[in-house]
Amino acid sequence: MRMQFDEQLAILKREMITMGMLCEHAISEAAGALLDHDMKMANALPEQMEDINRKEREIENICLRLLLQQQPVARDLRTVSSALKMVTDMERVGDQSADIAEIVTMSHSSEYASSIPIRDMSEAVKKMVGNSIDAFVKEDENLAKYVVEYDDTVDGYFDVVKNKLIEMLKTPGVDGEAIMDLLMIAKYFERIGDHAVNIAGWVIFSITGQRPADA
């Protein structure tokens, strides 16, 4: 029963995976641009943003069509409404990756990037975003909770980066502007982690009907 509905839900999940992969890719490109000072990667980000935005519109359309045609209730309603909320955070992940790339193209921040654990931080938030989408597709509450908890690790990274940058500012002859830019980049990565927590929060809602207090 309701074969067409179940097919539409499967398409929705597939599109969420695609958008999630685009977001992970954007994070990798932003981190690569910074750490390898790869301008080609940095310049590719605006185009990726367009892909992410397009995917967001597509998913919104799928959700609205599902609501209109199938009038879902209970778990189905939570799945569709959660997807509608999740894409907003996913789009912000792409935006912030593009913001990082823009800073990289306009400053000398790359020169100092190897002195701070920014690679670990970018890997951590990429994993959070990937896991949060996985949790949605597999309806895995524990994985979503793990994403929420893992945010503390990312916050820890941010504190380490910040303290390290403060120390670096005291070094004579250091490029203060580049250090400030690195702090902004670290903040953007930390915000991406927060978006992953929001996404995981909606995943938990779609499974349990309850939004966790800390997401």
Added chain:
Amino acid sequence: MEKTEELKINKDIPAGAVRTDMSRQEEAEPEGAAVMEAKGLNLWYGQHHALKEVSMTIPEHQITALIGPSGCGKSTFLKTLNRMNDLVPNVKITGHVGYRGKNIYDKDVDVTWLRKEIGMVFQKANPFPMSIYDNIAYGPRTHGIRSKAKLDEIVETSLKQAAIWDEVKDRLNRSALRLSGGQQQRLCIARALAVGPDILLMDESTSALDPISTGKIEDLTQELKSQVTIVMVTHNMQQAVRVSDKCAFFLLGELVEASSTQKMFSMPDDKRTEDYISGRFG
């Protein structure tokens, strides 16, 4: 360093402070005082066990919807609430149905009084073959009201309550059978209201109507619930969501689940309820 400070301030905003907390909407609203209560209700039609140990309350001044697939017992349960099943041959009923503290199946209960207190509107409009006025005045007359002025007042008030007064006020002496299906159904609601019932039972009362007439009756139930308690059987899931405060799901004579409509359609407790309301039943 100002920038660092600013960033730090942003970071200190609690994570949940600016987000919509959807879980709050899920909290069940406190249920009103119960005007009726079924306890361990069983009903047999001959050998067929049609209601099995049904226990639930009907909250006052709310709309309770009974849902479930055909033959699940929801209409049977509705009819036990004003003893309409008494008229069915070979029916056996055990258990308790309380109305304002009184078991309506006690021997000393006057069934005419009970059905005045607990009125009923059926799936198919069934106006009497007489004038609009006499349809409404019929009940009050049988309860002894003779004064023309009093009857006029009851007719007008009832037709107004049923949101049909403006459409029929100039032709009260014309046959009720000449009204449209939707108007006939509202006339039947007016007729049920004319005797001043405490509770109104509606058995799929909009299932034969077009969307506009259905909409009028749904609006009407919202208007009426400040004065009467409504219990309705419906096959239309969206209608149950739109109009009811409480919802009960029946399956094979069992009450599977009864809760606030908001809860049932967002977080049902039972897998069978979820399968039925999301159309995956069977």
